[in-house]
Amino acid sequence: MCEKGNCENTNRAVTIPEIATIDEIKDEIEDVKTFYLSFDDKKLDGSFRIKSGQFIMCTVFGAGEFAVSLPPSPENDRFHISVRKVGKVTDALHELTAGDKVGIRGPFGNGFPFDEIKGKNVVYVAGGIGLIPLRSSIVHVLQHREDFGRIILLYGARSPKDLMYEYMIEKWQKIDGFETFISIDNPVDGWKGEVGFVNQLIEKANVPAENTVAFVCGPPVMFNNVIRDLMARGLKDDSIISTLERHMKCGIGKCQHCAIGRTLVCTDGPVYTYRQIKTLGEQI
Amino acid sequence: MFLIKKSEVLKLAEELSKTYAVYGPVVEKESNQTFFVRPDSIGDIDLDAPIPSQPPKHTVFPQIERIFHYSYDKGAKRAEIIADFKPEPKALFGLRSCDLNGVQCLDRFFIGQEFTDDVYLEHRKKTFIVTNTCVKPFKQCFCVCTDSGPSAREGYDLNMTDLGDEYLVEAGSDRGKALAEKMGLKKAGSGHLEAKKAVVDGSISRFESIATDNKAWISRVMNRITTGFIKGEIWEYIGNQCFECGACTFVCPSCSCFNIEDVNRKDSSTDRLRSWDSCSFEGYTRMAGDHNPRKPVEDRRNKRFFCKLSYSQSKKYLRPGCVGCGRCQWVCPGDIGLPNVVTYIRREITSR
Ligand code: SF4
Numbered sequence A: 001m002c003e004k005g006n007c008e009n010t011n012r013a014v015t016i017p018e019i020a021t022i023d024e025i026k027d028e029i030e031d032v033k034t035f036y037l038s039f040d041d042k043k044l045d046g047s048f049r050i051k052s053g054q055f056i057m058c059t060v061f062g063a064g065e066f067a068v069s070l071p072p073s074p075e076n077d078r079f080h081i082s083v084r085k086v087g088k089v090t091d092a093l094h095e096l097t098a099g100d101k102v103g104i105r106g107p108f109g110n111g112f113p114f115d116e117i118k119g120k121n122v123v124y125v126a127g128g129i130g131l132i133p134l135r136s137s138i139v140h141v142l143q144h145r146e147d148f149g150r151i152i153l154l155y156g157a158r159s160p161k162d163l164m165y166e167y168m169i170e171k172w173q174k175i176d177g178f179e180t181f182i183s184i185d186n187p188v189d190g191w192k193g194e195v196g197f198v199n200q201l202i203e204k205a206n207v208p209a210e211n212t213v214a215f216v217c218g219p220p221v222m223f224n225n226v227i228r229d230l231m232a233r234g235l236k237d238d239s240i241i242s243t244l245e246r247h248m249k250c251g252i253g254k255c256q257h258c259a260i261g262r263t264l265v266c267t268d269g270p271v272y273t274y275r276q277i278k279t280l281g282e283q284i
Numbered sequence B: 001m002f003l004i005k006k007s008e009v010l011k012l013a014e015e016l017s018k019t020y021a022v023y024g025p026v027v028e029k030e031s032n033q034t035f036f037v038r039p040d041s042i043g044d045i046d047l048d049a050p051i052p053s054q055p056p057k058h059t060v061f062p063q064i065e066r067i068f069h070y071s072y073d074k075g076a077k078r079a080e081i082i083a084d085f086k087p088e089p090k091a092l093f094g095l096r097s098c099d100l101n102g103v104q105c106l107d108r109f110f111i112g113q114e115f116t117d118d119v120y121l122e123h124r125k126k127t128f129i130v131t132n133t134c135v136k137p138f139k140q141c142f143c144v145c146t147d148s149g150p151s152a153r154e155g156y157d158l159n160m161t162d163l164g165d166e167y168l169v170e171a172g173s174d175r176g177k178a179l180a181e182k183m184g185l186k187k188a189g190s191g192h193l194e195a196k197k198a199v200v201d202g203s204i205s206r207f208e209s210i211a212t213d214n215k216a217w218i219s220r221v222m223n224r225i226t227t228g229f230i231k232g233e234i235w236e237y238i239g240n241q242c243f244e245c246g247a248c249t250f251v252c253p254s255c256s257c258f259n260i261e262d263v264n265r266k267d268s269s270t271d272r273l274r275s276w277d278s279c280s281f282e283g284y285t286r287m288a289g290d291h292n293p294r295k296p297v298e299d300r301r302n303k304r305f306f307c308k309l310s311y312s313q314s315k316k317y318l319r320p321g322c323v324g325c326g327r328c329q330w331v332c333p334g335d336i337g338l339p340n341v342v343t344y345i346r347r348e349i350t351s352r
């Protein structure tokens, strides 16, 4: 077998993972850590290209493999993943320390549009750790600030300590014209931002209906409310974009675990427009 | 086109066994069932045996196999991945046409999409296929409805048809032809081709009513399933009869869902194994954190029949996903084998 698998067409690891080292680990919010990675095969550090919205399959040696979205921007960003502890494999990942090795296959999936949305207003709506898969696109769009209209982040979490990437948001806020609206579900002492659910920020931010794309990512309940309010504001179903999660094993459209409607999340997704999501006929 | 005497037909298998591990239909004495296996001796292969209880899919897509292994030394922080996957060359001797179509579904799905499945490709590169025309159908067969039999049309190296005293041997590839020539087989003439046609026509005329009744309906049903015009109650009715045993998936020549698991060995190395899985199992779509978007069993059953009988899925296989072998009808304890499902949907269409 060709050593990495499928290397005629692509230089990404399809079947056999590439080995990477955890250079640094950062504690984010409770149960979430960010792992900064670099490939042991130094050639790959330069040639490993990603698109916002894609994902990789990450092997925790001795525990198994899981699919995880890619938060780094495709340009000038450090390679990392942010992972919440939710099961056997991610628990094992959280046990690792700097210097430990992991395996990487990918990147896989279609990715968010970028060139197609140039010239438009971009609204990001995230709930909780839903900000992780959106980070890549946010950073990329901000790296090309002049190519876009209004750039708005509407972000909601249960409480202040559930806000992901707060330190990043502060940095982004210094960029001219980046608008942020942040809310928490219930009031707490010392909180100066908004209180309530994230869909209520849509009106507050006066999200424009014309020439606007919205990226939405968060738990299913939040998702449905946000979609409803965005549509009510006049956004079209094909300018609302989201990324779906499914149980995944292979990442290359073969194991079929991630089948949704007539599509596979790993190769047809994970990025879908709301227009597509409506036709899938399955729970998201 | 060549001819080989009936009494000598297994010599082909003998010859193949010099290069390949030869698999063929063998009747198990205790159970009187046919299995497609590697026989102890080539003489055990029985070309007249009924359709095997299990399809030959395990020869190109084993029920469980190791795709690579690795070891991780946490102290030294050293990971080593050993990719030594190397399946042995296999010859499938006496494959039935439906099962060949099943293999072709797998080929197109595993090899002919955006990504190539390296593991499957590795098996397939080394497979030699000899098909055997069904001179009479078996009880549960309905390949005539799914355009996959009773005689193979393409995709074989050699295709054999029983003409009475001898077999007509058609070559479908250069290496098939080379083998026939090497064995010094007699050339066949156009008369033999006519004799074959008579045999196939005779076979077609003997299908059971489950096949003949459904024949015209399969495409109607496919249309309904594709367009989603089937009432929720029908899927519910079908789903409620499912025991979630997975048998239908495992006996289906074109079902190919798999699971991947890392299994730790005593010597502290780890095997990455892939094994058959079934969309009928509840855990199939369950994600870490226990969210399961596809819970009710009718959701899951609907998925299987969508896979077998929708145009959108046919695009992947370049043919319907069902090859008409009838095995799921045979094994399903809930009586919702594919032909029955077609019947249920057909009843719904006609009752309006
Ligand atoms: S769906 Fe049933 S009848 Fe059709 S190919 Fe599969 S096992 Fe055979």
Ligand code: SF4
Pocket: B241, B242, B243, B244, B245, B246, B247, B248, B249, B280, B331, B332, B333, B334, B335, B336, B337
């Ligand atoms: S064989 Fe029948 S009962 Fe078993 S999983 Fe398949 S449809 Fe369900």
